[in-house]
Amino acid sequence: MSGILAVLEAGHKLSLETLAAARDLGEKLGLAVHSVEPGGVYTADRFVDGLAELIGLKQFSVVLFPHTYQVRDFAPKLATRFDRALISDVIRLRVDGGSLVVTRQLFQGKMNAEIKPLGEPVFLSLQAGAYRAGDLVESVVEVMPEIGVARQKPEEKFREAARAVDLSAASIIVSVGRGIKEKENLGLIEDLAAALGAEIAASRPICDNGWLPMERQVGSSGQTVAPKLYVAVGLSGAIQHLVGMKGAKTVVAINRDENAPIFEVADYGMCADLFEVLPALTAAIRAAKGG
Amino acid sequence: MKIVVAIKQVPARDSLLTAATDGKWIDESSLDYEINEPDAYALEEALQMREAHGGEVVALCAGPDRASATIREALAKGADRAIHIAVDDIVDWDTLATAKLLAAAVKSEAADLVLTGLQSDDVGAGQVGVVMAELLGLPHATIIMQVEVVDGQLRVKRELEDGWFQHVGMPLPAVLTIQSGIKKLRYATLMGIKKAKTKEVRSVTPTELGVARVASYELVGVTLPQKSKKLQMVTSVAELVDKLKNEVHVL
Numbered sequence: 001m002s003g004i005l006a007v008l009e010a011g012h013k014l015s016l017e018t019l020a021a022a023r024d025l026g027e028k029l030g031l032a033v034h035s036v037e038p039g040g041v042y043t044a045d046r047f048v049d050g051l052a053e054l055i056g057l058k059q060f061s062v063v064l065f066p067h068t069y070q071v072r073d074f075a076p077k078l079a080t081r082f083d084r085a086l087i088s089d090v091i092r093l094r095v096d097g098g099s100l101v102v103t104r105q106l107f108q109g110k111m112n113a114e115i116k117p118l119g120e121p122v123f124l125s126l127q128a129g130a131y132r133a134g135d136l137v138e139s140v141v142e143v144m145p146e147i148g149v150a151r152q153k154p155e156e157k158f159r160e161a162a163r164a165v166d167l168s169a170a171s172i173i174v175s176v177g178r179g180i181k182e183k184e185n186l187g188l189i190e191d192l193a194a195a196l197g198a199e200i201a202a203s204r205p206i207c208d209n210g211w212l213p214m215e216r217q218v219g220s221s222g223q224t225v226a227p228k229l230y231v232a233v234g235l236s237g238a239i240q241h242l243v244g245m246k247g248a249k250t251v252v253a254i255n256r257d258e259n260a261p262i263f264e265v266a267d268y269g270m271c272a273d274l275f276e277v278l279p280a281l282t283a284a285i286r287a288a289k290g291g
Numbered sequence: 292m293k294i295v296v297a298i299k300q301v302p303a304r305d306s307l308l309t310a311a312t313d314g315k316w317i318d319e320s321s322l323d324y325e326i327n328e329p330d331a332y333a334l335e336e337a338l339q340m341r342e343a344h345g346g347e348v349v350a351l352c353a354g355p356d357r358a359s360a361t362i363r364e365a366l367a368k369g370a371d372r373a374i375h376i377a378v379d380d381i382v383d384w385d386t387l388a389t390a391k392l393l394a395a396a397v398k399s400e401a402a403d404l405v406l407t408g409l410q411s412d413d414v415g416a417g418q419v420g421v422v423m424a425e426l427l428g429l430p431h432a433t434i435i436m437q438v439e440v441v442d443g444q445l446r447v448k449r450e451l452e453d454g455w456f457q458h459v460g461m462p463l464p465a466v467l468t469i470q471s472g473i474k475k476l477r478y479a480t481l482m483g484i485k486k487a488k489t490k491e492v493r494s495v496t497p498t499e500l501g502v503a504r505v506a507s508y509e510l511v512g513v514t515l516p517q518k519s520k521k522l523q524m525v526t527s528v529a530e531l532v533d534k535l536k537n538e539v540h541v542l
Binding site for chain 1: 302304305306307308309310317328332385386387388390409412413414415416417418421422424425426430431432433434449450451452454455456457458459460461462471472475506507508509510511512513514515516517518519521522523524525526528529531532534535536539541542
């Protein structure tokens with residue numbers, strides 16, 4: 001075993017969590033912690049060529065990444081160069097009898113899997129919240145060598161027109177997932193939101209289908225919200241959605257699957273068919289407010 | 292333009308999942324299966340590119356016999372032909388091993404473009420496309436929302452985090468992983484379903500492709516997620532409204 005390399009993403013909040021994980025693993029496995037934060041213009045080819053050179057030279061045993069969009073773009077290719085599979089989107093790490101055991105989600109968070117890496121180097125990417133970002137961690141700072149020629153030609157990053165809907169300011173949000181089944185059923189959600197005085201939000205598939213505009217999407221590719229009350233209806237709670245709403249003060253989840261991952265973050269849960277519950281709930285809320 | 296689309300068959304999204312009795316994997320005995328949703332979008336993009344530029348769309352799928360239903364669906368939607376890598380124990384093949392199978396099958400096709408979904412709804416590793424690119428020696432880009440071919444070069448729109456996007460250019464051939472929502476999905480027509488029965492499906496085995504299953508990790512077991520400790524389950528609307536009124540204070 002010869003060291004852990006934390007590959008950090010400049011300016012990304014997950015980098016500190018990755019470094020904290022590297023320190024913890026370093027202590028438990030008795031390995032020195034190194035870090036590298038590649039600068040300059042990102043391309044998958046440039047990062048893979050440079051990092052492969054560094055990892056090959058220093059013979060790292062474990063390579064850790066934050067699970068960012070950028071990492072998803074290059075880390076699988078980097079691991080392949082060492083004939084290894086990246087273990088991506090890890091939510092927990094532990095050391096059991098001197099060997100690493102990691103937990104990652106399957107089926108959009110409906111199941112957790114425990115995985116033992118076989119052989120070295122081990123490539124892992126860590127999901128947000130897998131580790132708490134600690135104090136500044138001492139590490140041996142490495143520099144990514146510049147080799148190879150990138151085939152990708154990136155242009156400037158841009159944002160589309162400003163969002164017309166700012167969900168981050170909403171105090172109550174009713175959020176809908178696939179359980180609603182058809183666009184025609186969205187009236188049930190609109191009625192509940194109106195009764196609660198809430199904004200309407202959705203998980204990604206609802207927006208992909210064009211049933212609600214993209215700007216109402218909550219999650220890693222949409223808005224991040226922190227309302228007083230978040231009512232998740234027919235929404236299973238894939239990790240990409242949870243990262244966008246875990247700041248909510250109170251979460252109510254209505255789902256017919258009692259094992260849906262949304263119940264992991266809910267304060268109040270109701271395991272029921274939303275088509276039966278919603279009309280009654282809307283009526284009862286109207287009555288409670290009127291009375 | 293010849294486009295290969297790698298598609299995966301996964302348990303239907305509304306499946307109620309439980310662990311198998313040995314705890315090693317989910318209980319598959321009563322599951323329905325369907326095409327992995329991001330792969331359906333990759334197929335749609337490929338079909339629309341063929342409609343714009345001409346050429347051929349080849350659907351590629353690794354899986355047991357049941358995968359043939361997903362392959363037929365791709366053909367019914369308009370793929371010209373398909374390759375079925377027959378693997379009974381596909382869940383035991385990790386991302387690298389699976390990508391090796393797919394890449395070996397792509398190699399003999401000399402495709403201009405290889406598309407796949409950005410991730411699978413079951414394992415969700417989000418890697419197979421990127422790993423294929425490395426194995427094939429091709430450039431790639433991920434989480435793609437738009438694909439253009441300009442003067443024989445690719446120009447794609449990548450989705451980044453927090454509402455940011457970026458255009459990236461690269462030469463063909465290339466591998467792209469497609470984000471859900473890139474285009475509106477079509478349904479198979481009756482005519483398409485009828486035609487699909489006459490289209491070629493070539494079946495190959497891992498041995499014929501020269502790929503052995505070597506694992507980078509071992510799956511110890513699967514468990515249901517833990518419910519939050521603070522969770523209170525309610526059983527009636529009246530109870531829920533009471534909580535909203537007297538504990539959450541929003542009514």
